[in-house]
Structure formats: C-alpha cells, structure tokens
Amino acid sequence: MNRLCYSTNVHPAEDLPGILRQLDTCAGPIRERTGFDRLGLGLWLAADAAAELAADPALLRRLRSELDARSLSVLAMNAFPYGGFHRRVVKHAVYRPDWTEPARARYTADCATVLAGLLPEDADGGSVSTLPLAWRRPWSPAADRTAEEALRRTAAAFRAVSDRAGRPIRLAVEPEPGCVLDDVADAVRWLATRADLDVVGLCLDTCHLAVSFADPERTVADAERAGVRVVRIQASAALHVDDPRDPAARRLLADYAEPRYLHQVRESDRSGRVLTADDLPEALDRLPGRGPWRVHFHVPLHAPPPAPLRATTDVLRRAVAAVRERTVVEVETYTWPVLPGRPAGAPVDVPAGTAAELLWAERELISERVDG
Template sequence: MTRLCYCTNVHPAEDVAGILRQLDAYAVPVRERLGCDRLGLGLWLAAEAAAELAADPAAVRRLRAELDARGLSVLTLNAFPYGGFHQEVVKHSVYRPDWTDPARARYTADCAYVLAGLMPEDADGASLSTLPLGWRTPWSPEADRRAESALRWTAGELRKASARAGRPIRLAVEPEPGCVLDTVADAVRWLVPRVDPEVVGICLDTAHLAVSFAEPEQAVAAVEEAGLAVVKVQASAALHVDDPRDPAARRLLARYAEPRYLHQVREAGERGRVLAADDLPEALETLPGRGAWRVHFHIPLHAEPERPLRATTDVLRRAVAAAGDKVVIEVETYTWQVLPRGADPVDGIAAELEWAQRELVDEGGVR
C-alpha cells in the first residue's frame, strides 16, 4: 500500500499522547488485520499539537520513532480542521480560522515543518491539504487580498520545510461546496494568478467533487491545463438519490441529518443548473427534489447505503483514474461515529483500505 493511506481525523485526539493512544487502538489493529508490514497514514494534527512539535525537532524525531515502531508511515497531513473536530457540534466551525486569519497560515507552516521530519525516507515528497480559503460568507475583496498574502507567506515556509526535508512538500487546496472555492473550477480560477504551482496545487476530495456534479475527467484536465497539479486525492464517497421526493428515500435521508457535521446538498436542475442547500435538514425543507440529489456525507467506500440511496464510488474511481498512478490516495471517512448504522472502525477502515487497494490501486480506478 505504498501510495494508499487513511486519514486519522476520524480519531478524537488533539495532543501527541492522545494520538498515539488512538493509533494503538485503531491503526495498529488495522495494519495487523490487513497483514501488511507498514500502514500509510494521512495524519491529522490539531493546531496545538502541530505547534508543539514544530517548536521541538527532538519531539518530531520521537514521534517518528513511535510511528516506526508501530509499522506506520505518514504519507500526507490533513491540515484542514484546526481543532475541535470531534466536538458535539462542528458544522461551520471547521472552516475557522480561515485564510484571512494569521493563525491559519501559522498552523499550516507548523504542519509542514512536522511533515518534513515524518515523511518516509523513500518518499519523493509529501503533501498537506487545507481548506478552500473559508466559508463563502462573509467574504470580500479585502478577504481575498489577505488570503493571498497569507498563502504567499505560507508558500515561503513550505519552501523552507522542503529544503529541510530535501524533498518537496506541497500544499493541496481542497475545494468544498459552500466555501469560497466551492468547486475545482473555482479553485483553479482563484489560484492560478496567485500561487506558485510548484508549491501549491489541488486536493481532490471525491465526495466534494461528486456533490458538485462535476465530471471527474474534466475537472482533472482543467487543473492540469491551468498549470496546476492534483497533489493528492481524498478518497471519499457521497450519498446519491435519484428521486428525492420518494418517501422511502426521504425517510432514509433523514437518518443522515445528524447534528455534528455540515452535510451540504446539491440538486441537479434543468439545463445544467445546480440548486444548493447548506445542510441536509435545510434541503429536506427547501429543495424541490425534481432532480437527483448528492449529499456531502462521507460513506464507507466498501459499504453501499440502503436503497434507494447509493454511494458515488463511480465518481471516485473515475477521479483516481484521471489523476494517474503517482498521486497519494487518502481514504477519508471521518463519519464512523455519526453513521445511522453503527460500525466498528477497525473493521470498517480495514475493509475500506482493502476495497481501495483492489478498486483504485490494483485496477487503477476505472476498469
């Protein structure tokens, strides 16, 4: 599983000791269940832990030794949630601080310096993903200016971290419905005149891509034609329902309307128009339901939801095939604790990784 990993933002730990306890409880058993010598991680570090490690290279070396002893390798970092990702209510707070706040740039730089000390010796480079500037409201031309300035400063820090590592560390901006950079097309338009493509690229979250009703091949081509790169793929599946007015579908959808995370919804309208709701309860009340819905709720990759709902794994396969065989694939199902039907995360993560290895890596996405 040399380019496949799972994201540890599924685990509620925000200090180094807690992270190691969570890895002992979940990552090590997953590795043992898969029967592999090393298991790839997309490590999530909350801001406090990242700052502590970045200030103490010896602490990074100790963490590296602890990971090595457990047969775990950090292939990428998820620097999207700043902290508090497992509070009872997260919703819009996951987008704060946004890229107008210096705290976001500092956190991202800290993560880059930590990653410089954690990436595997045989890796050509590594990446860290970040939010698409912030939630779309409030946003202004002044916010654009401040975000651009912060990204430029952060790019300088990434160059320093890359020099320390002797290999490139790249920032991957992750478009998400409802944010300033809502779609891949939005991200390309905003980033191209403002960033160094050698340092900053795109994180392709395939649930977000599916919710936006984008065609994966066109999205990847647009990134490449603009001179950017897909730096990493977050392998995730959203919910799809063909007929949102079907009573059975609505009853099932209501079970996914949980209070912790935001579950943006998009409806396929006429002539390519896409209708939007910022959360599933709002969609159930306000969207007409005349076209198919896609819901931002990360569904385990190996387990189809109950019909008539289905998962957008077809979008995932196509996106991975379009992105090519060099991109790190990070399985990012952070929703285990809020799924309507309970599941054991060790069993689930292992099954997802087996599915991803078979369907995405061995088969290269689309067969």
C-alpha cells in the same frame, strides 16, 4: 512506496499522549486487519499538537520512532480542521480560523515542518491539505487579498521546508461546496493566477467533486491544462439519490441529518442548473427534488448505503483513473461515529470499518493504477 493511506481525523485525540494511544488502539489494529506490512497515515494534528512537535525536533524524532515501531508511515497531513473536529457540534466551526487569520498560516506551516520530519525515506515528497480559503460568507475583496498574501507567505515557508528536507512538501487546497472555492473549477481559476504552482496544488476530495456534479475526467484535464497539479486524492464517496421525492428515500435521508457535521446538498435540475442547500435538513425542507441529489456525507467506500440511496464510488474511480501523476490516495471517511443504522449507544468499530475500506481501495483503485 505504498501510496495508500487513511486520514486519522476519524480519531478524536488532539494531544500527543492521546495520539500515541490511538496508534495502539486504532492504527495498529487497522494495519493488522489489512495485513499490510506498513500502514500509511494521513496524519491529522490539532493546532496545539502541531505547534508542539514543530518546535521540538527531539519530540518529533520520538513520534517518528513510535510510528516506526508500529510499522506506520505518515504519507500526508490533513490540516483542514484546526481543532475540535469531534465536538458535539462542529458544522461551520471547521472553517475557522480561515485564511484571513494568522493562526491558519501558522498552523499550516507547522504541519509542513512536522510532515518533513515524519515522511518515510522512500517518499519522494508529501502534501498538507487545507481549507478552500473560508466559508463563503462573509467574504470581500479585502478578505480575498488578505488570503492571497497569507497563501503567498505560507508557500514561501513550504519552499523553505522543502529545501531543508531535500524533497517537496506541497500545500494542497481542498475545494468544498459552500466555501469561497466551492468546486475544483473555482480553485483552479483562483490558484492559477495567484499561487506558486510549484508549491501549491489541489487536494481532490472525490466526495466534494461528486456533490458538485462535475465531470471527473474534464475536471482533472482542465486543472492540468491550467498548470494546477493534483497533489493528493482524498478517496471519499457522497450520498446520491435519484428521486428525492420518493418517501422511502426521504426517510433514509433524514437518518443522515445528524447534528455534528455540515452536509451540503446539491440538486441537478432538468435545465442543467445546480440548486444548493447548505445542510441536509434545509434541503429536505426547501429543495424541490425534481432532479437527483448529491449529499456531502462521507459514506463507507466498501459498503453501499441502503437502497434507494447509493454512493458515488463511480466518481471516485473515474477521478483516480484520470489523475496521471502517482499521487497519494487517502481514504477519508471521518463519519463512522455518526453513521446511522446501529442501535443507540452501540459502539462503532472504526478499525474494522477503516480496514475494510483500505482493502477495497487497494483492490479497486490502487491495483487498477498499477495494472493500467
């Protein structure tokens, strides 16, 4: 089975008619541009659409037929954004509802049901990615206990779905800078003692991994030693700048400080400490810039940003090579509509860009795993 897909959270539709239109206007053209016989999707559904499909087996079968007719296969589901991911301002709203709120567990369980009905016949299983509990503030021991219980119940629901499907559907927790589970080490410590590790694992977003300045090989090895499997890799790249005090670098970084999404920044100083800022404007205003920066901005995999900025595709390559299990690799560049560098009002060609990324990933990531 082909294990390469792209995340459809780059597309704005949140209801079923809009999703079907996206198959024709976006996913179909992407498949044609890549030349793939079948194109893998990491499907994103807003909560209302997921609930509608989970409650109606006939509607779910219809969606599968529509996918098959277009040579599209759902290999995974992205259940991180609950909805509204393409509003004018998203920022911290992407973390709500969090894992203390019942709506998060319902949505995630609905996505498991949908994925079980859409997986291709030759898939040995699938995964649903989710947020790393919540944004870090406010958080308390009581909130932590509530989230642990919600994850326990959701894992039981996933196990039941897996039993009915005859193959595993796993929950993939995605660490992200600034959240309760800020990095992979945080997630491994939390999951190793609290989660059903047969059902719950990691979604390794390689942009987030790079922003944390973690060593990819050591990070993956530590997770494996703790019994926490990487069940999905989100192939993504962060912005890196060696000298954030360079005026040219600062001018370019300012172009990436856009109002829709949160762009957490980390600075690695000379003592080995990692300094933090919750968004790029804050970093430009407050961080000293005496060491390199990594910025949580998913940049295209195949097209380097303008110098002196660069992309962390080296971290991506190393992380993919370090994961020994044959996991789904999901290209997740959702930032095409907010990337700088095009004239104001000019349309963005998401199918062309995503197709180019998929071809890059097939050549640079998937082929290496097969050949190695």
